[in-house]
Amino acid sequence: MLEADYVTTDPDVLEAYRSDQARFGRAGQPLALARPRETREVVRILEYAHEHRIPVVPQGARTGLSGGAAAVDGAILLSLERMDRILDVDEVDHTATVQPGVVNAVLSKAVADKGLFYPPDPGSWESSTIGGNVATNAGGLCCVKYGVTSDFVRELEVVLADGRVLRTGRHTAKGVAGYDLVRLFTGSEGTLGVITEVTVALRPAAEKPLTALAFFATPVEACRTVTAYLSTGRRPSVLEFMDRATVDAVSAYRDLGFPDDVGAVLIAQSDRGPAAPDDLDAFARAARECGATEVLVASDPAEGDLLIEARRLVGVAVAQLGDQLIDDVCVPRSRLAELIDGIVAIGREHGVAVPCCGHAGDGNLHPTVVFDAADPESVRRGQAAFDAIMALGLRLGGTITGEHGVGTLKRAWLETELGEVGLSVHQAVKQAFDPRGILNPGKVIARPSC
Amino acid sequence: MLEADYVTTDPDVLEAYRSDQARFGRAGQPLALARPRETREVVRILEYAHEHRIPVVPQGARTGLSGGAAAVDGAILLSLERMDRILDVDEVDHTATVQPGVVNAVLSKAVADKGLFYPPDPGSWESSTIGGNVATNAGGLCCVKYGVTSDFVRELEVVLADGRVLRTGRHTAKGVAGYDLVRLFTGSEGTLGVITEVTVALRPAAEKPLTALAFFATPVEACRTVTAYLSTGRRPSVLEFMDRATVDAVSAYRDLGFPDDVGAVLIAQSDRGPAAPDDLDAFARAARECGATEVLVASDPAEGDLLIEARRLVGVAVAQLGDQLIDDVCVPRSRLAELIDGIVAIGREHGVAVPCCGHAGDGNLHPTVVFDAADPESVRRGQAAFDAIMALGLRLGGTITGEHGVGTLKRAWLETELGEVGLSVHQAVKQAFDPRGILNPGKVIARPSC
Numbered sequence: 001m002l003e004a005d006y007v008t009t010d011p012d013v014l015e016a017y018r019s020d021q022a023r024f025g026r027a028g029q030p031l032a033l034a035r036p037r038e039t040r041e042v043v044r045i046l047e048y049a050h051e052h053r054i055p056v057v058p059q060g061a062r063t064g065l066s067g068g069a070a071a072v073d074g075a076i077l078l079s080l081e082r083m084d085r086i087l088d089v090d091e092v093d094h095t096a097t098v099q100p101g102v103v104n105a106v107l108s109k110a111v112a113d114k115g116l117f118y119p120p121d122p123g124s125w126e127s128s129t130i131g132g133n134v135a136t137n138a139g140g141l142c143c144v145k146y147g148v149t150s151d152f153v154r155e156l157e158v159v160l161a162d163g164r165v166l167r168t169g170r171h172t173a174k175g176v177a178g179y180d181l182v183r184l185f186t187g188s189e190g191t192l193g194v195i196t197e198v199t200v201a202l203r204p205a206a207e208k209p210l211t212a213l214a215f216f217a218t219p220v221e222a223c224r225t226v227t228a229y230l231s232t233g234r235r236p237s238v239l240e241f242m243d244r245a246t247v248d249a250v251s252a253y254r255d256l257g258f259p260d261d262v263g264a265v266l267i268a269q270s271d272r273g274p275a276a277p278d279d280l281d282a283f284a285r286a287a288r289e290c291g292a293t294e295v296l297v298a299s300d301p302a303e304g305d306l307l308i309e310a311r312r313l314v315g316v317a318v319a320q321l322g323d324q325l326i327d328d329v330c331v332p333r334s335r336l337a338e339l340i341d342g343i344v345a346i347g348r349e350h351g352v353a354v355p356c357c358g359h360a361g362d363g364n365l366h367p368t369v370v371f372d373a374a375d376p377e378s379v380r381r382g383q384a385a386f387d388a389i390m391a392l393g394l395r396l397g398g399t400i401t402g403e404h405g406v407g408t409l410k411r412a413w414l415e416t417e418l419g420e421v422g423l424s425v426h427q428a429v430k431q432a433f434d435p436r437g438i439l440n441p442g443k444v445i446a447r448p449s450c
Numbered sequence: 451m452l453e454a455d456y457v458t459t460d461p462d463v464l465e466a467y468r469s470d471q472a473r474f475g476r477a478g479q480p481l482a483l484a485r486p487r488e489t490r491e492v493v494r495i496l497e498y499a500h501e502h503r504i505p506v507v508p509q510g511a512r513t514g515l516s517g518g519a520a521a522v523d524g525a526i527l528l529s530l531e532r533m534d535r536i537l538d539v540d541e542v543d544h545t546a547t548v549q550p551g552v553v554n555a556v557l558s559k560a561v562a563d564k565g566l567f568y569p570p571d572p573g574s575w576e577s578s579t580i581g582g583n584v585a586t587n588a589g590g591l592c593c594v595k596y597g598v599t600s601d602f603v604r605e606l607e608v609v610l611a612d613g614r615v616l617r618t619g620r621h622t623a624k625g626v627a628g629y630d631l632v633r634l635f636t637g638s639e640g641t642l643g644v645i646t647e648v649t650v651a652l653r654p655a656a657e658k659p660l661t662a663l664a665f666f667a668t669p670v671e672a673c674r675t676v677t678a679y680l681s682t683g684r685r686p687s688v689l690e691f692m693d694r695a696t697v698d699a700v701s702a703y704r705d706l707g708f709p710d711d712v713g714a715v716l717i718a719q720s721d722r723g724p725a726a727p728d729d730l731d732a733f734a735r736a737a738r739e740c741g742a743t744e745v746l747v748a749s750d751p752a753e754g755d756l757l758i759e760a761r762r763l764v765g766v767a768v769a770q771l772g773d774q775l776i777d778d779v780c781v782p783r784s785r786l787a788e789l790i791d792g793i794v795a796i797g798r799e800h801g802v803a804v805p806c807c808g809h810a811g812d813g814n815l816h817p818t819v820v821f822d823a824a825d826p827e828s829v830r831r832g833q834a835a836f837d838a839i840m841a842l843g844l845r846l847g848g849t850i851t852g853e854h855g856v857g858t859l860k861r862a863w864l865e866t867e868l869g870e871v872g873l874s875v876h877q878a879v880k881q882a883f884d885p886r887g888i889l890n891p892g893k894v895i896a897r898p899s900c
Contacts, residue, residue: 090782090784091681092677092681092782092783092784093782093783093784094680094681095782115681136626137626137630139624139626143623143624144623148624148626150630151601160871160875164871165871166871166872166875167869167871167872168872168875170780170848170849171782171847171848172780172781172782172812172813172814172847172848172849172852173593173594173780173783173811173812173813173814174589174593174598174780174809174812174813174814174849174852174853175780175849175851175852176586176587176589176637176849176851176852176853176854176855176856177849177850177851177856177860177864177867177868178856178864178867178868178872178876178894178895179634179637179638179642179876179879179894180587180600180630180633180634180636180637181872181875181876181879183630183633183634184629184630184633184634186630187626187629187630188629192629203683204680204681204682204683205683206683227542230544230654231541231542231544231565231654232654233653233654233655233656275725330620330622330623330624330625331622332540332542332543332545332621332622333542333543333623334540334542334543359624361623362622362623362624363622363623363624364622364623364624397621397622398620398621398622399620399622399624399625399626399627400627401625401626401627402622402624402625402626403624403626404626405626406626406627406628410627414627414628417627417628418627418628419617421610421614421615421616421617422616422617422618422628422631425610425616425618425631425883426628426629426631428882428883429629429631429879429882431882432878432879432881432882433875433878444628444629445628
């Protein structure tokens, strides 16, 4: 094995790095864990792995939900967590250059101190890393206004499968010189190269958001509100949905004084400072016109914090219900109501609870299948419901994953989504970047059957 | 040759389709021109070309400035101009699905009639096609606020080199299922596949813009204004720069009553309706604080039309000066003043006029080398100035092309920008998509030397 002070084969340490946050799907037995501090150490690992045809599994903070960072048998786990330096924050060009192991929250704080703003805010932002965010093209609550991680990535340093170092993209706001390899690496889940440096675009700091909350008798009125509000041309900085089961779970966990019999909730925010009250008035108007039973508009950011508490509590409240499998489907906005109704029906059919919340403004929901991991029959029913939700998403013109990625969890479904030609093009791209198949093998697309 | 009613070998017709708008670089002698009306005809052409190893040059409206659509010897010119149907405009999901030959202005008008807005607005928008815009990842004036073409492309149908039909991307606002092939095709200048259908995102219609104009003694103050204004977090819908030589050319063409001795001009627009006057006040304040000699703010859109007339006249005014070679470099905003000063010095050194205007908010300028095509010495000096500008752009941390593309004009410079590893990855990608090298060979990257 590669001898270096950043490589360990200690079984206890390996065990700790073996998995990410995915349910189902078995993590393999790794050979070693490498925690390099510099690009040239990553180069050495890749050269060694390439020469000896050893699989390499790049890892960030292992907060992923799809198994993308889980070990495969005989692999070197390549954790980028020690490459955690912020190399530059440019206050004129509004860019930051970081090593991949910088935690999202650390970068966000560092740039906020300079009056700047890094928008991508995945749920895991307090622990997940920029490298992991780029590798999975992470989303978050503010995508509806600001876009996803890939909308902010300008330049990458990537160590290729054979150890060569590629710099790609550019520091400038625009550029069309050559193929867009930055976007190709972004979201490729470690299957095409190992990201060792990232330059992201920043924005001037936004104002503290104001918040509004609207209650509806059924999801249909909430979905109609989403469409009506976005057609005004206003871009909320947050536009979240919670269904009845989610609201019930939150209310059971903490009494927030919600009205009885809430069929659906929308939470909207605007961070446009002096224009925010007007934005939220427009939201309230749209909600009432679409049949909201009640609308609350916070008069200041602190009151808004109270209103958005329900959304913040979803994770912990739903966790009280049992074991969870968090799904992630995205459909065109016009099909959102059908998706929500369909999820309720799927839960009923398979006898599992599926509370559902998510980024309504983007059509991206997170139905959470609740099951009992100790009961094989419950696991089976949970998995069946999970599959049924993905099939429904595709049937509605959507995608099997809006922001969580494919990993191993959704690999079979990806083949369905891509179709035969799409899959074969994916395989050709993978082959071009990683002819020996050492980079995160079996993730996103299956290993070649040969 | 392929027998079909959409294929012609008439020499006069071929001659008319042989070139795009690029200067320098020789267009080849094509074998035939195909003008299919449907995807299955494109499939037939590609199958034939693939089998017989015949080069295929995809063409939109041939308004490109880099030779990307120019014929290569022995090629089938594949014009998509007859595939010009708007297939769908979705007023709820804010998308449009079009064939590639739809002219940008036609789409813009069609969606405007429904209260929607397709932002990408390359200079050629009244004649260039959506397929061509996607193939070159076209920019325009409004990029500074809305982004470039690739920010709007959601889904593509692409006929691959061997005639297989790939659908890639998705209708949804978000999605991370598989590699981002949409972005890989976008801007690949017809070298990876032939785009036969495009779904773009739309936005609700913006308000009519208000306009402000600021005059400066030198470019430095103008560049400082750009930085200061963008740091306020406001996003102008237009932020254009014109240097002294451009203003002089415009004034010589038409007296707009500009003050004497203008060293630089900035034009800003805001389309935020009721917030626009406030935006322009902030711009005026930033300009004055940075040393503007005069600032004019239009009080209504009609007055704004007068103020922006200077920018509209640049093309025709500069054309009076002689033959033109329009360059396109993009640098980080912080280096804009150095770029502008450097361009003046290059013009002086090589004895050619280089009026310079462009999209200052993105750091993307179009220095236009003026020369006499009938005088070989003038041509030589023009080319040398052109090269020197690209070298300068790279030296300032920029790119050789912000929005016009590589084609054949900048192929050698692309190698410099990409570097050895970058070039080899580009070649591997090209090889994966087009192993026989029939798709627009010699464009963007050189043909393999074998």
